[in-house]
Amino acid sequence: DGGITQSPKYLFRKEGQNVTLSCEQNLNHDAMYWYRQDPGQGLRLIYYSQIVNDFQKGDIAEGYSVSREKKESFPLTVTSAQKNPTAFYLCATAGSSYEQYFGPGTRLTVT
């Protein structure tokens, strides 16, 4: 967790705008993940990436896009096609031990 940064911590946007959330890690982990958490609910997987230049859709990928051009970075774009974008977004990494570590999260509010 100490080696994963997400920025910004809070983000406010108007409906219809795309927004990109940052996730950077210095843990040298191959796998990176994006989750969404809504109040009182569990984490839902948006996208994940096992290696650079490769990523797979999770359970709720519609309205989101990602890229993995560098091992350290896995940015998430929330597009205007995402119907309910207001949520807590969490980035995670996993190494060879399969233990996942999370960044501090970004709270996105779209009005």
Place this chain on the structure above:
Amino acid sequence: RKEVEQDPGPFNVPEGATVAFNCTYSNSASQSFFWYRQDCRKEPKLLMSVYSSGNEDGRFTAQLNRASQYISLLIRDSKLSDSATYLCVVKVAGTYKYIFGTGTRLKVLA
């Protein structure tokens, strides 16, 4: 049926009590198991991995029962600071995908 199920609680226990949570999973190909702790409006933090033979870390003990497909977490001598939501997480073999339970909320009362 959910892939990973937990009792949402809350479990309200007095300081010093012992409390146990169970979590059941449906995929028999599940490979790795974890308990995470999540404080309100914070990210989940890894509490402990769960090994086949069971494992202990201080006041925390985790057990895995593959035959019945459940894992458990036991907390002894509960502290006020243990108040949090405890998430059960399962990784499916052959994938990089993790399945999260919705969490069990624990409140330790003074």
